[in-house]
Amino acid sequence: MTARPTPDSPFAAKVFPSPNHGERRPLKNTDAPRRPDMLLLHYTDMSDSGQALTRLCDATSEVSAHYFVFENGHILQLVPEARRAWHAGAGVWDNEHDINSASIGIEIAHPGHSRDPATPETMAPYPEEQIAAVIALSRDIITRWNIRADRVLAHSDIAPLRKRDPGEAFPWEALAKAGIGHWAPPAPLQGGRFLSPGESGQPVEALQAMLALYGYGINIDGYYGPETEAVLRAFQRHFRPERIDGIADASTIITLRNLITAR
Known part of the structure; x- marks a missing residue:
């Protein structure tokens, strides 16, 4: 048997x-x-x-x-x-x-x-x-x-x-x-300067570089196109779920920075 x-x-x-x-x-x-x-x-x-x-x-x-x-x-x-x-x-x-x-x-x-x-x-x-x-x-x-x-x-x-x-x-x-996964408290939603789809330049390139440094598969080309927006949405779903919009606002950028620093 x-x-x-x-x-x-x-x-x-x-x-x-x-x-x-x-x-x-x-x-x-x-x-x-x-x-x-x-x-x-x-x-x-x-x-x-x-x-x-x-x-x-x-x-x-x-x-x-x-x-x-x-x-x-x-x-x-x-x-x-x-x-x-x-x-x-x-x-x-x-x-x-x-x-x-x-x-x-x-x-x-x-x-x-x-x-x-x-x-x-x-x-x-x-x-x-x-x-x-x-x-x-x-x-x-x-x-x-x-x-x-x-x-x-x-x-x-x-x-x-x-x-x-x-x-x-x-x-x-x-x-x-419970000791599973990497986490940093999401930064509060706030106003101020943010990056959004359609923009290009060094600030977008810096944002893409930070996402790639954390592990996301993203082209660092300085253009905030559909790929960058999708990666930002994925990041927000996991680490800043209060608002899922694909916009790199201050809360999203600070949360990403804090995760990189904490690691």
Whole structure:
């Protein structure tokens, strides 16, 4: 009789295997096995958690994650941590382009942002028991793999032009208080000079350089175009969620500066 596989994390109830994974690709110019050094958090963006789980375990979908967290906090492991789950897609962080090989991915059951065009940035809150489970699982993963705080990221951080998850309703501050992820208190909203789409010049270039220094994949070209606006929105969703507008106001710039300094 074949023994049932055991989850890598004691916080996962059982293994519910997905076929969608492969070998972690080694770093360039090396044959050494790749160890994950990044934790990436997602929402499922589906109203039915059962359907979301089915999709992650369907070979034709070609998508998966290492873990799945239900609304009630129940956790399943879908892919072994040593394997390369297909959860991130195209993206970049700190000059790393193969995010799937570098990361462990957690899918959190959540309907995502509103489908109503009148309220596109509206989100339902995450249940407390679900967040407690995410905290326990994340703490276990980052401890075992020695993942740095500033490499616990949102899907939107590594793919700001494509993704919004886990969104501004996700309680990053609560995770930071539990020892998970990098955080600095968001600077208060205030008036004063700000940068906005369409501008160009040295101040925009300096802003882009700061975002790149923190890890965001962004061209430092001095032009505040759609890419820069998308990166600013991703930054705000994670670190200054009070207002998500893609505008580099004083609050956003000060918060970014404080994060760089704190790291």
